[in-house]
Amino acid sequence: MPERTMVQAINDALSVALEKDPRVVVMGEDVGKNGGVFRVTEGLWHRFGDDRVIDTPLSESGIIGTAIGLAVGGMLPVAEIQFMGFIYPAFEQVVSHAARFRTRTQGTFPLPLVIRAPYGGGIRAPELHSDSTEALFVHTPGLKVVAPSTPYDAKGLLLASIQDPDPVIFLEPMKVYRTHRQEVPEGWYEVPIGRARKVREGEDVTILAWGAMVPVAEKTADAWAKDGVSCEVIDLRSLYPIDEDAIIESVKKTGRAVIVHEAPRTGGLGGELTALINERAFLWLEAPVTRVTGYDVPVPYFALEDAFRPDVRRVSEAVRQVINF
């Protein structure tokens, strides 16, 4: 089995989908001849041509708006927004239309649409290139939101998203685009939307994370293992729908939960997960559910991004708090 980075795995998924289904079109800014600013679509334009891999005008609302029309017209568009921080011009198309088409048309015009967007910080990018505003989309009924953290999951989740009859926001953590390689099967396989992945088994505390925070959670678990504390790490993968049962089962076992996300704290997904645990596992808790998150500030320019993003030190401190409570 070939070893691939996340960038290569996503490229492979797109290639497999384009090959399998003539309705699939890949569209966005620089996705064609240039192969994408991260080279995620490298080679696809040469292989599949201008009608399948489409360089669009620099026009986010136009990209998502026409992708909606393409989907209504029977295509399966996979639209790229170059960075999540640039998705806001298309926010109205996503919230007012993509999310509501099935309901509004009572299923007559479903909307099989995938919106890919690199997200999160950690790569020393300019302003607005490091946003993690997943909660905006999780809060919008009618959308599914996924964020893989490994090459294997990235390919499987992307194929599942393309196959899904409803709109999916597919978030790609730039920080881990190329940090590690993993065996990725050839051909079509799917990682189901709505299922979390148990990254490692543990007994004392559950760490919930997604995207580029998963490796931070793993390193924290490594550090605590040396001190005899066993952390269970769960990669949510799917932010809507959330795999509630996997989370509840884990927290009932460990009695403690630390939630890690890059997004600002207030109104972030961590609050939702805390409420979920309170509702379904309150009597099993040994300590208050704790969040380690970005701060409630605009994502700082990159000179300060390390101070903003949760790291091993901060997550370890949270683990210490819940263990010693």
Add this chain to the structure above:
Amino acid sequence: MLQQVEEKRIGLSYVRPDGTLTDEGRAVWRRIDDEKKMLFYRWMTMARLFDRRSIILQRQGRIGTFAPLEGQEAAQVGSAMALSKEDWIFPTYREHGVQMVLGMPLNLILLYWMGRVEGWRPPELLRLLPPSVPIATQLPHAAGAAWASKLRGERSVAVAYFGDGATSEGDFHEACNFAGVFRLPVIFFCQNNGYAISVPFSRQSATPTVAEKAAAYAFPGIRVDGNDVLAVYEAMVRAIERARNGEGPTLIEAVTYRHGAHTTADDPARYRSEEEAREWVQRRDPLKRYRALLRSEGLLTEAEEREWEEECRRRIDRAVKEAEAEKAAPPTHMFDHVFATPVASLQRQRREWEGDGRA
């Protein structure tokens, strides 16, 4: 002299406000069969009577806030009658004239205004989308559907309906730009009724017309008297031909006027002069001039007129009865159709509503 200037400003015109044909109009008139000539009249009349009845229903509290179209019948009927079943239609909330011409039953149109989403079940194979409420956002959808048609090698074209206010929105530009760049078989059909709620077109645009904006996207913009059903129909036929022949998009500006309010919650007296409204209602009315044309051509008698209006009222009465008899959807209906397969948390919320307690 002033009138001549005004006629020129108004663009393509075949039926003058007094119901006489221009020379060009006469040539077009000869090419159109009598059945179609009568259908123009019948649908415009139906649209007007349905519209008036809807306002009464709103006043009686039987439907919700309603967006009347009276005055815009020629723009809607003329354009819709040029379309075929395979074409994609992306309307706004003021397009019930378009909807009925395309085959949307009147009782379902009323259900929409009763706040009943479950009424959206257009007859099969009708590619008519529900009204788009956020302004101009449906224009990129029409461009996208046209794009799908082009990529799939289909014959169908797509039409986006919108008003003059929509031309100020970014999505107007983005949709026109995509359509121009990819030469998409799409028609952008603007009903310029002069006002976006209260704000006049001069405050929307520094260009005096909508049509000229098409030049920026390298496709034709046609300005047409939107109260002249024949001219609207002909402009639309040409645009559709162009699109089907692979020649790309067209922007049509149908210059018209809404006789009444923006919605039943609006008072146009606050922002329009009585004199202006009188000019449009009395002198430029689309239905009055077309009726006069049919009469002078010997195609319509007063008795036939009365008969058709009665028939319209009967059909509208029946539609109101049917809509009001439509069984109420259960409250849990709101959980249906959010996703193809309901997600677990949503199923739990549904059970919560049903009183089964939490999972």
